[in-house]
Amino acid sequence: MYIVWAIVGAVIGGLVGQGYEGAVAGFAIGLLWARIGGLRKDLDETRRRFDQLNAVTPVEVVRPPVAPPVRDEGVGAWPTATAVPPPVSAVPPPASIPPPVPRPVAPPAPVPVAARVSPPPAVVAPAAPVPPAGPSGADWLADRIKRWFTEGNVPVKIGMLVLFAGVAASLKYATDQGFLSVPIPVRLALIAIAAIAGVAFGWKHRESRRSFALSLQGGAIGVLVMTIFAAYRLYDLVPAMAAFGLLVVLVAAIGVLAVLQDALALAVLGLIAGFATPILISTGSGNHVALFSYYAVLNVAILGIAWKRAWRVLNVLGFIATFGVGTVWGVLSYRSELFASTEPFLVLNFLFYLVIPWLHVLRSPRRERAVLDGCLMFGNPLASLLLQGALLEWRGEPLALSALVVAVIYIAIAWAVRRRDDMVVLRETWAVLAVAFATIAVPLALSASVTSSVFALEGAGLVWLGFRQGRRLPRFSGVGLQMFAALSWLWSSLFDNHYAATPILNAAFIGVLLLVAAAVLSVSQFDRKGTSGGARFASVALFFWAMLWWLGGVFAEMVRFTHSPLLAIPQVFVLLAVTAWLVAEGSRHVVQTALRGVVTYMVPLLLAGSVLVVLWTFGARIQPFAGYWLAAVVIGALTGWRTLRVLAVQTLASAAAHVIWWWRWVAMLVIGIALAIDTSYWLLEGWQLVVPLVPVLALLALSLAWPRHLAFPLAQLEASTRNALVFSSMVVTGCIGLRALFASGDTGPLPFIPVVNPVDLLLLAVLFLLARWFVDADTPAALRGARPVALGAAAFAIATSFTLRAVSQLGGVTWGGEIFSSHLAQLSLTVVWSVIGVVAWVWGSKRGLRMLWLAGAATMGIVLAKLLIVDRAQLGNLFGIASFIAYGLLCTVIGYFAPAPPRQSANLPPESSHAS
Incomplete structure (x- = not known):
């Protein structure tokens, strides 16, 4: 997986940096990230094994001392464990030894040291062996290299490698210095004859000396490949087509020999020789067409071998060599005018290593077909996309088209194997790659806002996939991707100075709608299929997330395109009314109790918001029954009617919604009438x-x-x-x-x-x-x-x-605080309050209502206090005099009609005749 992360980092770095520097930096970061992840995994495994070992470590068993059985004197001497006599005080000499008695249940008393015999140690069952953790990728590679150099016919392996390098170097050196006087055709012929002889000799001894024979054949064929390439490139002794034909024959021979003899080592040796030939004897002419044509022939051989044998090492070696050499050539020699002659080879190599992993799965045993070659499955498309970006000089739209074509290819081949039960993992991997490349195409072709929204939809797809597969990681990864997409949308909006001229049908608002759609789809998945507490929390949180983006996005669109309050306020009213209706409709499909409660209570909150908007119209002096508002009122009436019909169940939320709905109409009527009268x-x-x-x-x-x-x-x-x-x-x-x-x-x-x-x-x-x-x-x-x-x-x-x-x-007195300074007002209050007190006093007395009588008496007391505090200063005028006279007359009336308070019961003693 290291190479996969490195290639992913290289692609991201290349897209961000728009060049090779970013790709190299991304490659290094991805490799380091993968390595850190591997180290973390190894550390967790070590801790787990350490905890298991601690859990099963045997503990010394402590047993209470057991007294030895008492024997009869006539049986024989009991063997003693030590010759040291016990202390005299510890073993008193008994006169006779009683017969043995059963031990009590309580712990036995201490016995002399000499009489103690240590029981045999308790046997503790050994802990179950912990299966060792599998080696890491680096350890596996080091072990394979070590075994290759230490097992089998080591001298022949090393010798053939050295001989191959020596022959190649000698040919180049002799060519440069002109030391050999033998004509070039003769030299090449002799080398070819020797190589053919080596192949024949190895074939003859393939049964008796298998390791030696295979190594010899591989090296000899590699020499033949070098010879043909030298005759074509260096000396022009063989025409291009003839050299190409000979190479095809030789590469086919390598494949045939390897397949017939089931010899992976032969195929690897021949492949190394084939890929190394153009590097070792290169003239620096830069003929990339010949180079890539030659590599294409080698990859055809790998494809043919993969048809017969599931040799992963050969496939990976071909992939690394092909794309590695191609990358080096691109860095050093590529120019934009070479695109037409380079692009076909990149496409061809991509198709090669698209088919080879498929063949590898086909040729693997059925029980092993679930194990894929991750290096080729993921490395090939990512490396191809990286190189394609370099060829296209990181132009967005062509690169997006390339990624989209790759996505279509992957989805097509995934559809082709949909009925193969033994290729479920392969089909799912191709489907994931199709989605991934379609996702990559989005930011390359579309704006940042739409890109973020598409990522949010992909997050919703991950949530669906997580529930489909019963895995938690994809679900919450999908939620995290939606959060990231939303933040990315906000970030892009901060720096986007280009505003669309069309409301609603613009990239920014469509992006918001996609964000909302992704959140709603995720809410549905967590609600229907989530059972844990985390799933319930996620459903509620995502619902609020969707509401926030819906209301905020639509409101922002209104602010952007509406500059008149006459139009903006009714639009906000319609937004809240329609949203309440949509939420009410959605509440019918909610399964979980917690989410249903949140959704239903959101309806009265939204309706209350619409009431606040109606009240806002009064401050803005906007008539709610005229102009745009009339249409808004009609929409509010229809949506409100439907909302209440949906929430017809007897819940507190439905009651609140019904109450708020009626108050919304009352508020409209009050404001409408008030504004009409105000004019x-x-x-x-x-x-x-x-x-x-x-x-x-x-x-x-x-x-x-x-x-x-x-x-x-x-x-x-x-x-x-x-x-x-x-x-x-x-x-x-x-x-x-x-x-x-x-x-x-x-x-x-x-x-x-x-x-x-x-x-x-x-x-x-x-x-x-x-x-x-x-x-x-x-x-x-x-x-x-x-x-x-x-x-x-x-x-x-x-x-x-x-x-x-x-x-x-x-009376012509000004209304306000100064009215209390009016003599007429004070007189009127005295008279009115006195009348109220008299009526209450008399009525309470006649009706036997003690509370009413007390209220009347209290009122008269208040009036008296008012006369003494306020009206006393006005005795010099008619109003003050009238106040006192009126109060006195009323008190006289009270004394005549109700001189005493009413009795509470008949058992009370009669009141004194002096009561007043």
Whole structure:
């Protein structure tokens, strides 16, 4: 796997660095990464084995001392373990030895040292041997090299290698110096004859001296290959076609001999000779066509051998030699004008090593077909793509087309073997490579945003594959890839200064939609197939991730292409309404309880957001029933109707959604009416306050008295929904009442009439609805118990507001804080409060309502305090005098009609006649 990581690093480095420097750096980084991973794996294995050894280490068995059995005197002497006599105090001389008795269960008493006999040590079963870990790649390679040089006919192997190098060097040196006077054709003929003789001699002894014969044949054929190539390249003694034909024959001979004799060593030796020939006797002419044609012939031989034998070493050797020499030549000699004569050889070599691993699997035993040659399966496409990038000078679109063609090839051959059960691993590997190269084509051909989105879809595919294969790593790798793709999209957006002119149908927004689609697909997989806690958490997290990208992406698109609030605000409303509907539809297909709860509760949150948008229109002074907003309202009505129909189940989320849906309509009506009245300058403050708030009072009235009319669009209104509507409406109505208490109540163009003006009628309606709520069956008992106090306080506040408003409107006193400095206002408050106190006092006394009587008495006490603190300073004017007179007369009335508080029970003693 080292070479695979190195090639992956080289491809990434080449794509990033746009040249050979980046490829070399990436190659080194990939190799180091693979090595670090191997060392980490070896360290983990060592720790695991160490823990296993510690777990099975035998521990010394400690046994309690066992007293020896007591023997009879007549049986014979007991053999002693030592000649040292025991201490006298330790062994008292018994008069007689009693017969043996059974040992008690308790631990035995200590016995003399001489009488102790150590029991044989306990036999501990040896620990099960731990299977040794397999050697690493480097150890395996070193072991193979060592065995090649130490086993078999070592002298012949070494000798043939040395002889091969010597012959090649001598030919080159003789050519350069002109030492040989023998004509070149004769020399080459003699060498060829000697090589043919060596092949024949080796063939003759292939049975008796197999190792020697195979080595001799391989070396001799290598010499023949060198000879033909020298005759063609160096001396022009053989035409190109003739030399090519001879090489084909020789390479075929190597393959035939190796296959017939089942000799991997022969094939390897011949292949080494064949690949080394153009390097050793190169003239530096740079004829790359001849070089690559020659290597193509050698690869044909490898392909033919692979058809008969599953020799992995031969395949890997051919791959490394072909692409290694090709890379070196490209670095040193390639120019852009050589593309037409170089590209066919790169494509041909790619196809060679695409087919060879397939043949290797075909020729392997069926039980071993699941083991693939990773070096060729992954190294060939990656190395080919790297070289293709160099040939194309890293131009994006041609390189993307190349990667796409490779992806199509891989998917085609994977489809071709789809019915072969013994090639499942090979088929899946090809499919993965097809996806990988299609992925590589995306960033090369498309923009950064779309590239990131395609990577996100690939992450969703990994999640699907992980569940399909029952593996955890692909699932969470897919999630991580989606996170990386999203960050990449954000990064590219920060530096993208080119904005599309078309909304929605542009690369940036399509990228966002693909990110959302990938997240939704992943949520579906984790929801349907995930059972662990991590899978449940991932489904919820990915749902929020999808919502974030959907809302954020659409909102960003609106900001980019919409510059008018008249259009932007209804668009946001439609976005939230449509999203709530889509989420509600999706909640029907959710399997896991946790995710279903999150999804369903997202619906009322989105509807609440749409309500906030509606409220936003009031600040922006935008009429929600005109222009673009009218279309938005229609869309909101349709989507809201469908949303509530989908969430018809009796859950807290559905009740919340229903309540918020009704409040959205109320908010629209209130704002629409308020903005319509605000433009009518002839209606003054009283009308502007009261008329828009009528829908709120209507909602509360319907909730209390006729809740069935609020069931739409459902068949019936749930109790929880009705209670939520009543409570929320009551809170809003209370706020309305507080606001109306401090309203001036201008009724223009109509004249002001106390009590029957708009603000006073609004306060009376609020008081009536409050009283109705207190007697409602669903009102909590604790609140119903506070009804007298609450209603009394509310009525007192409303009466005070009535009084001050009438003073302001009819008495010409300015409304505001200065009204309390008015003598008329103070007189009016004294009279009104006194009347309220008298009525409560008298009525409570006559009706036997002690609480009401006490409230009246408290009110009269407040009025008295007001007279002494406030009105005392006004005794010099008519208003102050009238205040005192009115209060005194009312107290006299009280003394006549209700001189004492009502009794709480009949058993109380009668009140004194002096009570006053």
